[in-house]
Amino acid sequence: MRAKAIMVLGTTSGAGKSWLATALCRYYARQGFKVAPFKAQNMSNNARVVAGGEIGSAQYFQALAAKAIPEVRMNPLLLKPESDTHSQVIALGQVSTELTQIPWQDRSEHVWPMIEKALSELMSENDIVVIEGAGSPAEINLKERDIVNMRVAMAAQANCLLVTDIDRGGAFAHLYGTHQLLQPEEQNLIKGFVLNKFRGDASLLAPGPDMLLALTGVPTVATLPMWWQHGLPEEDGLYIRPISNAEITTTIAIIAYPRISNLDEFQILNNIPGVQLKWVRSAYEIADADWLILPGSKNTSADLLWLRSQGFDIAIANHAAQGKVVLGICGGLQMLGEALIDPHSIEGNAAGLGLLPLVTQFEKNKTVQHCETQFATDLSGVWTALSDVQISGYEIHQGQTTQHPAMAKAGDVAVCALPNALGWQNNKGNVLGIYLHGLFEDEAALKALFGISTPNLDTVFDGLADFIDDYFEPQFLNKLIKN
Numbered sequence: 001m002r003a004k005a006i007m008v009l010g011t012t013s014g015a016g017k018s019w020l021a022t023a024l025c026r027y028y029a030r031q032g033f034k035v036a037p038f039k040a041q042n043m044s045n046n047a048r049v050v051a052g053g054e055i056g057s058a059q060y061f062q063a064l065a066a067k068a069i070p071e072v073r074m075n076p077l078l079l080k081p082e083s084d085t086h087s088q089v090i091a092l093g094q095v096s097t098e099l100t101q102i103p104w105q106d107r108s109e110h111v112w113p114m115i116e117k118a119l120s121e122l123m124s125e126n127d128i129v130v131i132e133g134a135g136s137p138a139e140i141n142l143k144e145r146d147i148v149n150m151r152v153a154m155a156a157q158a159n160c161l162l163v164t165d166i167d168r169g170g171a172f173a174h175l176y177g178t179h180q181l182l183q184p185e186e187q188n189l190i191k192g193f194v195l196n197k198f199r200g201d202a203s204l205l206a207p208g209p210d211m212l213l214a215l216t217g218v219p220t221v222a223t224l225p226m227w228w229q230h231g232l233p234e235e236d237g238l239y240i241r242p243i244s245n246a247e248i249t250t251t252i253a254i255i256a257y258p259r260i261s262n263l264d265e266f267q268i269l270n271n272i273p274g275v276q277l278k279w280v281r282s283a284y285e286i287a288d289a290d291w292l293i294l295p296g297s298k299n300t301s302a303d304l305l306w307l308r309s310q311g312f313d314i315a316i317a318n319h320a321a322q323g324k325v326v327l328g329i330c331g332g333l334q335m336l337g338e339a340l341i342d343p344h345s346i347e348g349n350a351a352g353l354g355l356l357p358l359v360t361q362f363e364k365n366k367t368v369q370h371c372e373t374q375f376a377t378d379l380s381g382v383w384t385a386l387s388d389v390q391i392s393g394y395e396i397h398q399g400q401t402t403q404h405p406a407m408a409k410a411g412d413v414a415v416c417a418l419p420n421a422l423g424w425q426n427n428k429g430n431v432l433g434i435y436l437h438g439l440f441e442d443e444a445a446l447k448a449l450f451g452i453s454t455p456n457l458d459t460v461f462d463g464l465a466d467f468i469d470d471y472f473e474p475q476f477l478n479k480l481i482k483n
Helices: 017-029 057-065 097-101 108-125 140-145 150-156 171-180 208-216 263-271 300-309 312-321 331-336 381-386 405-409 443-450 457-471 476-480
Strands: 004-010 035-038 041-043 047-050 053-056 077-083 086-091 128-132 159-165 190-198 220-225 250-255 275-280 291-294 325-329 339-341 358-374 390-403 415-418 423-425 431-434
Touching: 004 017, 004 150, 017 035, 017 057, 017 128, 017 159, 017 457, 017 476, 035 057, 035 108, 047 057, 047 358, 047 390, 053 057, 053 077, 053 086, 057 128, 057 457, 077 108, 086 097, 108 128, 108 150, 128 150, 159 171, 171 190, 171 208, 190 208, 190 476, 208 220, 220 457, 250 263, 263 275, 291 312, 291 331, 300 312, 300 331, 300 339, 312 325, 325 331, 331 358, 331 390, 331 431, 381 443, 390 405, 390 443, 415 431
Parallel strands: 004 128, 004 159, 035 128, 041 077, 159 190, 190 220, 250 275, 250 291, 291 325, 325 431, 339 358
Antiparallel strands: 047 053, 077 086, 358 390, 415 423, 423 431
């Protein structure tokens, strides 16, 4: 058996590839097809734990939308940026020191056999494989090293959709230019153009789609309206809900340091009534915040240096001293301690912010696992609401954190918030640090903290499928898997 491949390409990053691929996974799965997602290479610090290791968050959610079990073949290569010029390479779920050390210009031929094998296996095991491209397929400077766009499309003989963000402007030029920079055999795979994030009256687009059809032979098959709150986490960038007239009771500021990771776990905060979410890069922006969150980081030591260079260390200390809420997750937890120790030269030594009497040591082996645990019975401050709450989430971290031995001997001990060295809080009760990702995605935790439940993911996925069913040309998506 060989699956039918449907591929979503974009004229740019952020055009809507991940979102549309997720919607297609659920659309075809609802018709009874066995569906799997695939993205050959993803560059993102948003990752989820699956059987065999970790994959990009987008493919994790696409698998759930497809009613499939997420697994490493769905994203065989994951690049996790650690600096502007270096990324950790995750191959089939596991850190590959060998591939990490190979310059990216020379890496493609080393990884293509693994990518091709994973794609071939998924094609043989499923009815439909929904493939997501990366960036743009018309990046001609990268053409010879392509392992994620048209090389994959040709290998799968995929029927391709090319999506563009019309809200940016220049959509018709983006579509036409991208199409023209492809080779003739690649152009033949493009079956439809999709205009995404449109605001206004779609009839005003005429005669653009007809002119584009005359120039390329490719029809515009959907004009998708702007949809702010579809419920799916953004894969790239920081999502901020449009300002509403609702009364704001709690302002939550999340520090967006340069190497921020797993930011998608905060998506749900956009949908909580009375909560205003802010992503901040300047210390003065946290002055009016009730809560301050230090999220995960792909390079905790480097982001700590950045925090200090921006004056955040003083601002965070002042915020905590006023009794306001501070939450550190994973790398954020590590920052809240006294010191980072790096005997293996993984990230570098660094002084912590000193809000928790903890010390972190980076180890050679990386912890990547799901976790079900329970908060302590005697949490204090705002975190009292989490006392005894059972929670499930996931761990992805290189560091291991313990009580600072000298401080503990002197009687300065952090209060255990989660067992097995997963979380602590200060004696005052306002500062909490945990290793577990997914706090705000856990229904019990969200209900305890905010009195609401998380939206059912199946409802979100069904909403995505309904949306594209409404706005694509009638029967086009069904015809796409028959041609």
